[in-house]
Amino acid sequence: MQVEPLPLGTDVTAILQERDRCRKAALMQYLAQRFRIEVLDILHEKQTGHWGGASSVAELLVALYFDVLNIRPEDPAWPDRDRLVVSKGHASCMLYTVLAHRGFLPVDELRTFRQLDSRLQGHPCMYLTPGVDMSTGSLGHGLSVALGMALAARVQQKSYWTCVILGDGDLNEGQTWEAFMAAAKYRPERLVALVDYNKVQLDGPSDVIMPMDPLPAKLLAFNWNVAPGLYDGHDVPAVLASFDWVKQQTEWPTAVIYRTHKGRGVSFMEDQAYWHGAPVDDASYEKGRAELLDALSRLEAQL
Amino acid sequence: MTAAATAQSAMRDAFGEALIALGAKYPQMVVLDADVATSTRTLGFGAVFPGRFFNVGVAEANMVDIAAGMAACGLRPVASTFALFITLKAADPVRNIIAYNKLPVVLAGAYAGLSDSYDGASHHGILDVAIMRAMPNMAVIVPGDSTEVGQALEAGLRRDGPTYIRLCRNPTPVLFHDSPPLEFGRIRKLRDGGDVTIAVSGVPTFMAIEAADRLGRDGVEADLIEVSTIKPLDRAGLFASASKTRRVLTVEEHTVCGGLAGAVAEALAMHDPVPMDAIGIRDRFAESGEYMALMRKHGISADAIVERSMALVKGAQA
Numbered sequence: 297m298q299v300e301p302l303p304l305g306t307d308v309t310a311i312l313q314e315r316d317r318c319r320k321a322a323l324m325q326y327l328a329q330r331f332r333i334e335v336l337d338i339l340h341e342k343q344t345g346h347w348g349g350a351s352s353v354a355e356l357l358v359a360l361y362f363d364v365l366n367i368r369p370e371d372p373a374w375p376d377r378d379r380l381v382v383s384k385g386h387a388s389c390m391l392y393t394v395l396a397h398r399g400f401l402p403v404d405e406l407r408t409f410r411q412l413d414s415r416l417q418g419h420p421c422m423y424l425t426p427g428v429d430m431s432t433g434s435l436g437h438g439l440s441v442a443l444g445m446a447l448a449a450r451v452q453q454k455s456y457w458t459c460v461i462l463g464d465g466d467l468n469e470g471q472t473w474e475a476f477m478a479a480a481k482y483r484p485e486r487l488v489a490l491v492d493y494n495k496v497q498l499d500g501p502s503d504v505i506m507p508m509d510p511l512p513a514k515l516l517a518f519n520w521n522v523a524p525g526l527y528d529g530h531d532v533p534a535v536l537a538s539f540d541w542v543k544q545q546t547e548w549p550t551a552v553i554y555r556t557h558k559g560r561g562v563s564f565m566e567d568q569a570y571w572h573g574a575p576v577d578d579a580s581y582e583k584g585r586a587e588l589l590d591a592l593s594r595l596e597a598q599l
Numbered sequence: 600m601t602a603a604a605t606a607q608s609a610m611r612d613a614f615g616e617a618l619i620a621l622g623a624k625y626p627q628m629v630v631l632d633a634d635v636a637t638s639t640r641t642l643g644f645g646a647v648f649p650g651r652f653f654n655v656g657v658a659e660a661n662m663v664d665i666a667a668g669m670a671a672c673g674l675r676p677v678a679s680t681f682a683l684f685i686t687l688k689a690a691d692p693v694r695n696i697i698a699y700n701k702l703p704v705v706l707a708g709a710y711a712g713l714s715d716s717y718d719g720a721s722h723h724g725i726l727d728v729a730i731m732r733a734m735p736n737m738a739v740i741v742p743g744d745s746t747e748v749g750q751a752l753e754a755g756l757r758r759d760g761p762t763y764i765r766l767c768r769n770p771t772p773v774l775f776h777d778s779p780p781l782e783f784g785r786i787r788k789l790r791d792g793g794d795v796t797i798a799v800s801g802v803p804t805f806m807a808i809e810a811a812d813r814l815g816r817d818g819v820e821a822d823l824i825e826v827s828t829i830k831p832l833d834r835a836g837l838f839a840s841a842s843k844t845r846r847v848l849t850v851e852e853h854t855v856c857g858g859l860a861g862a863v864a865e866a867l868a869m870h871d872p873v874p875m876d877a878i879g880i881r882d883r884f885a886e887s888g889e890y891m892a893l894m895r896k897h898g899i900s901a902d903a904i905v906e907r908s909m910a911l912v913k914g915a916q917a
Contacts, residue, residue, distance in 0.1 A: 444667060
């Protein structure tokens with residue numbers, strides 16, 4: 297792993313305690329970009345893992361873990377915590393990076409990603425990694441599992457939230473649509489589906505492999521309460537605004553669609569199916585990291 | 600065990616009654632079904648505990664993952680549908696979510712074996728034990744009569760991990776009403792003998808009891824063991840019997856590939872191999888017909904058990 301120190305200038309505690317919403321959003325925007333660099337470092341060093349879908353979901357994961365979710369890193373199994381199911385489990389490296397910096401595991405441990413005997417499996421594993429609420433990897437499970445979690449809250453008269461992040465591949469799976477139907481039948485309170493809609497899947501653009509549009513109309517037809525319009529999933533203020541909308545709702549279940557870009561932050565990797573899971577070669581790494589650092593510096597200047 | 604069992608009772612009815620009784624005892628228990636609640640008899644639980652019953656429609660994979668999410672949040676779900684659907688349509692949720700995460704979910708496979716006989720091969724559950732046995736962390740229980748159903752269900756609810764329970768649709772002889780309860784992970788010894796071990800699971804248990812009586816009258820003493828927990832297998836109980844008789848016949852209402860025959864053969868082959876034979880469906884699909892006639896056609900009967908036991912004893916297994 298490259299040991300060049302990142303121009304940090306901020307830490308996790310400061311972000312959690314920031315009361316100025318604008319400044320907190322700027323800090324989280326910066327943090328998401330910093331995590332991209334860490335993820336690219338790890339994926340380059342390990343020569344295995346998924347850059348595209350990890351980068352795509354950076355801002356959403358940062359907003360959830362640093363602002364939205366009611367969680368206790370010191371007590372990851374707290375029964376009343378909010379749940380998050382990352383159904384697109386190939387975003388594991390970004391999830392682990394966010395969990396580590398949020399205090400669920402030592403940051404140094406990120407270097408063991410996908411190594412033998414590591415707690416950081418190729419895809420998330422709930423019984424090995426603190427903070428992971430459900431093992432994922434095989435696509436199409438997340439929404440069903442999240443529905444079960446939300447119904448468990450109803451049965452036990454608990455008030456935790458259940459969020460699930462779905463990717464394009466999840467939306468291809470038939471089971472996800474079984475779950476959309478069943479959730480609309482039961483209408484469990486505080487169930488939120490978050491679609492990381494980068495519109496590129498493993499083999500190519502979704503419009504070529506399996507078109508999903510018109511996605512909002514589909515979800516509305518399935519009787520979900522869908523946030524109006526698509527939110528910019530790479531703009532933290534927009535992501536925070538989406539959760540402001542969610543928290544005003546009384547009709548369940550709710551869905552928010554975020555327009556995102558696979559491989560976000562590295563110009564020649566963005567929207568390219570090749571970078572779904574290709575090993576990061578040295579030349580691409582040097583060039584890509586420089587681009588990410590450049591943008592990080594600009595974000596830092598705005599703080 | 601009653602020597603001449605005449606009373607008949609269906610496992611599915613016992614299952615429905617046990618759900619209601621255990622639902623009162625275990626407040627965290629919930630029940631899910633996939634639009635076959637009338638058939639599986641989970642409907643009664645839904646009437647008594649409407650807030651804890653979820654009929655999710657014909658969507659088996661979705662049902663199993665909903666149960667997983669519930670289990671991950673402290674509930675004790677029982678997910679119920681036909682055996683072939685819960686093991687095949689929901690195979691990926693069972694493997695990747697339930698088994699991998701060792702979640703405490705009871706998977707109830709109704710209409711198993713050939714018991715949905717008239718519906719034909721599309722509805723027969725003849726691979727379920729093999730599939731579930733291959734899942735790490737999964738326990739597999741095959742009750743031998745309706746008495747054992749509630750006992751198996753409670754054993755599953757008390758486990759800190761997933762349990763598959765196999766259930767028959769039709770009335771079958773009541774065998775264990777006056778016997779000690781099913782012990783999870785232990786064989787039940789039904790007869791002592793030194794000539795041949797008959798290891799039986801499920802509905803054919805009543806056939807094996809009759810066959811062992813007839814063998815005894817012909818001077819062949821069978822050591823008859825009922826293997827209700829197929830995984831984890833009671834290796835000590837099996838080895839004790841096999842080392843005594845040196846011949847083992849397995850009997851099951853399932854393909855002979857990977858079910859009880861597979862479990863017993865794997866255990867014996869790696870410990871102390873003895874000649875074996877297996878009664879079950881011979882790697883083929885069955886067809887529509889009356890239940891017991893279908894069993895007989897596929898070689899599952901007291902006659903077949905007698906015949907094949909004799910052959911084993913004479914050293915001429917099929």
